[in-house]
Amino acid sequence: MALSGKLRSAVVIGGQGIRARKLRTFLSMISLFLGVLAVVAVQAGSEIANRALLADIELQQGKDGSVNVSLPQHAKTVEITQEVLRGHPEVVGATGTKATIGEPGVIAINPGPVPFKYADRSQGAYEVVCESNGYCEQRRVENPAPPGQAIELQLVGLTGDIRQFRPFQVRAGQWLDFGGEPSLSPGLVLNKEAATGFAQNRVPAQMRVEGGTADATPRILGVVDDGSSTPTAYVRADELFTWLSPGAATPDPRMGGGASMTLYMWPSSQPVVQTLTARLTGAGADPSQVYSNAVDSRERIGSELDLMRWIFLGMAALVLLIGVAGILNVGLATVGERIEEFALRRAVGTPRLLLAGIVLAETLIIGLLTAAAAIGVGVVGLQLAGKVLGSRTQLLQDVAFPWQAGVAGVAAGLIAGILGGLLPAIRAARIPIATVMRA
């Protein structure tokens, strides 16, 4: 009751003070506005940049905290992995090989495969030749095949839905369906770069896979954004290997034949890897060739980004400090003008701490109102930027206003309010009551 009486009195007195000095309140807010806005903008900017970077890394390497395991290349690797993972959809194996779609017996438009904007066939053809001692080198092909309408792709066979680790976004059509029997004509999902290649060039629907014996007629199911600039196609591993003998893929003499296989998983799936390793070892693979790599991108990029953030926040704080000086100046002037009012209020029994609290609360309210305004401007600004620049920059496409920026704005408003209001509050508390008798 006593507290509520104090509080209610404070609200009435503070409200009267603000209403009597609307212009001043407004000017104080303006002096503070830029500083709070700077804090909000820096926080929002760094948060958005951070998320964008993380999203990119997630697409390419996997979500934070997941693990990538690369298995030894061995003739049996693909077969055993497919078998073991059949009952474990939470672990996804990915195997990579090279495929060409288009005219046979020609040099493709983008040999490598390289992104189409770097495609250049004028330099002639090169191939990697390996000798039996394991020494490989790139050699110019002496009598190269003629250039033709074919596109080279990185072909990735998947044992399950990899999007639980790499959140590809479907841009057209649909993603691979891992349920049901594998189809005899492989269904491909292209990444954006591959889709660009097919849009720009007309090529026959005939696919050859490196190490494959027969050609296949692929069906294009959809297009995804996978964050990669290499033309890539994703396919169900079982579809890939129904008509391609698993051991035959990537016949690299160093590796004893067999395709490479990478597992995407969470640390909790370690037992599956142990089973798999045991089976592979039993089949003659070298268990020391199992490499495990934890994805900890947030921590890795965090420290670099943090430094930038602190530098910018430091500059924002400086702008904020100028605003605080402004609010402090106004606050002191106001107290000077209200000396008689405060003395009178104390004469009629208002406790001095309550008066000090009211002065402080008035600047705190100014700080919070300013924070609200700055956050509002930030939200609207971000939306406008998304509308105007969203089509040009991926970064600004439908980004939500980060809550961290809101928190930073409110904190900046509060701190500014306290810094700007404390001194005037102390001054107000020190006014002697007898002032009302000497005036």
Next chain:
Amino acid sequence: MTPLIQISGLTKTLTGQGEPRPILSGVDLTVHSGDSVAILGRSGSGKSTLLSLIGLFDRPDGGQYLLGGKDITRVPERRAARLRSEEFGFVFQRFFLLKHLTAAQNVAMALVNGQGWAARRNRRAKVMAALEQVGIAHLAKQRPPRMSGGEQQRVAIARALVRQPKILLADEPTGALDTETGALVIDVLHSATDRGCGLILVTHDHAHANRMRRVVRLTDGVLRPEPRGVLI
């Protein structure tokens, strides 16, 4: 009966820019309920200083101050604020009204002071009663800059009366008013004593002083009874 105020041997030394100056050197004063006392004295004799000690704006250096029989000579500031709110009403030479508030809001200021809380309707009734008491209820919504000096001083008196204090302290309340308006203000103050309120009036005007039940004079830091009817 316990007197409202019982002061004995009160001393106060003020330190300005120069050396300390003893202003009060042993003031004795007793005020009963319904009593009215006029304090006369030359300018600078310490009348306002004495009033600021009685009203607990400040504390004395020595002596004793009993309020309703309780020793409040060294009362801490928190309690002093409560006593100022509950026991005292103040009227000053300058009216000290807040010009951005209406007359009613200025009076309500004494109710909105963090000492307890009255609901808006309750507050309004008290404010209107106080304005009624000083005869300017019709000006409740008026702001001070549009009121005459006498009206403003009556708003200030309503502010002093709204909590129904036990003691009214008035420091030259007619100093800024013409004779006639001043007399009206003294009437209003005096009528408060009919309800048992004690009144201490500091004034330079003998006519006003003579309307009080007792007249004392502050000279050389002590209060002495003033012979009645020296001047009309």
